[in-house]
Amino acid sequence: xxxxxxxxxxxxxxxxxxxxxxxxxxxxxxxxxxxxxxxxxxxxxxxxxxxxxxxxxxxxxxxxxxxxxxxxxxxxxxxxxxxxxxxxxxxxxxxxxxxxxxxxxxxxxxxxxxxxxxxxxxxxxxxxxxxxxxxxxxxxxxxxxxxxxxxxxxxxxxxxxxxxxxxxxxxxxxxxxxxxxxxxxxxxxxxxxxxxxxxxxxxxxxxxxxxxxxxxxxxxxxxxxxxxxxxxxxxxxxxxxxxxxxxxxxxxxxxxxxxxxxxxxxxxxxxxxxxxxxxxxxxxxxxxxxxxxxxxxxxxxxxxxxxxxxxxxxxxxxxxxxxxxxxxxxxxxxxxxxxxxxxxxxxxxxxxxxxxxxxxxxxxxxxxxxxxxxxxxxxxxxxxxxxxxxxxxxxxxxxxxxxxxxxxxxxxxxxxx
Numbered sequence: 001x002x003x004x005x006x007x008x009x010x011x012x013x014x015x016x017x018x019x020x021x022x023x024x025x026x027x028x029x030x031x032x033x034x035x036x037x038x039x040x041x042x043x044x045x046x047x048x049x050x051x052x053x054x055x056x057x058x059x060x061x062x063x064x065x066x067x068x069x070x071x072x073x074x075x076x077x078x079x080x081x082x083x084x085x086x087x088x089x090x091x092x093x094x095x096x097x098x099x100x101x102x103x104x105x106x107x108x109x110x111x112x113x114x115x116x117x118x119x120x121x122x123x124x125x126x127x128x129x130x131x132x133x134x135x136x137x138x139x140x141x142x143x144x145x146x147x148x149x150x151x152x153x154x155x156x157x158x159x160x161x162x163x164x165x166x167x168x169x170x171x172x173x174x175x176x177x178x179x180x181x182x183x184x185x186x187x188x189x190x191x192x193x194x195x196x197x198x199x200x201x202x203x204x205x206x207x208x209x210x211x212x213x214x215x216x217x218x219x220x221x222x223x224x225x226x227x228x229x230x231x232x233x234x235x236x237x238x239x240x241x242x243x244x245x246x247x248x249x250x251x252x253x254x255x256x257x258x259x260x261x262x263x264x265x266x267x268x269x270x271x272x273x274x275x276x277x278x279x280x281x282x283x284x285x286x287x288x289x290x291x292x293x294x295x296x297x298x299x300x301x302x303x304x305x306x307x308x309x310x311x312x313x314x315x316x317x318x319x320x321x322x323x324x325x326x327x328x329x330x331x332x333x334x335x336x337x338x339x340x341x342x343x344x345x346x347x348x349x350x351x352x353x354x355x356x357x358x359x360x361x362x363x364x365x366x367x368x369x370x371x372x373x374x375x376x377x378x379x380x381x382x383x384x385x386x387x388x389x390x391x392x393x394x395x396x397x398x399x400x401x402x403x404x405x406x407x408x409x410x411x412x413x414x415x416x417x
Contacts, residue, residue, distance in 0.1 A: 044063075087120060115140055120136050149211060158205070321360070
């Protein structure tokens, strides 16, 4: 069976079959485009989903077949001419298939969905080998769920299946940062994640959550509320302590004026010394308490160690920055993953976001990725050692000079005797 004629028939079927999605938003059927029915499979199927801030998405689906022979080249040229001459027939069949898919997803998610602006193109590309590429594009409204300032993607294609020739690429708008994804993607890019087949997404997969980039991005709402509560309690404690310090100061002023009070109360006889003694005792106790409080404050303020904070109250980014800061400002990426008990993929996601925001620097050291804070100064760490080595070198020179002079004196004394 020759491939070229079948190749032409199979590509023609793509317009009628479209994306094979079943019940539950997406089915167990892969995006085969009808190739399985013809005993021929595309060499590569790429699905790109560009999600917008309002939840709508621009879909691009590419079917690629290698043009290895003259027959396949000729067959594809015939297909391209057919698509150009009767584009409406191809887009109508494809749109109808996708409308059915969106209706299934709509009943599952509860969001109103429409499919529109379907287009089709056929072109020859050098990748670098020659490929025939049939590309469908369309818009899917409410494809992603808008949850406050977050976008949650994936429920419309729940349980999707990717065979070993398929890939799914999901990208998000500029100004957003990846918060979480499941399962772990094959690749994390600047503003997208990639799953390369074979992948059989289970119920509740794939899922992607993105949020506006910022210091608290990625932190759940409950975590933000808890963090604000902790800050409020800490602020109250500081204010209460300052009020106590002010009361101690007033007690000192009153105690300092005790002599005048005794003078005015001389007429009371023996009660005046007793009152003065009580005031002095109160002053001593107050001074002692104040000194203890000051000593405690100095002890707390002088400690370099940051107070412990529950990791549940910190975003992923804050956990990484806090850990690297605790290590002196520099740390291997592999150690970060081990300390936080994260997967390499999750660590890469968080680190990439921090580097894009300018909150973290990184470089390669052999086969390891080394991370450092932007204000980390490697010269400062090595300066003390260099100075010690310099001092040691000077001391050696002095000893040699001294030894040389002593040796010369001893030879002179020998010659004289």
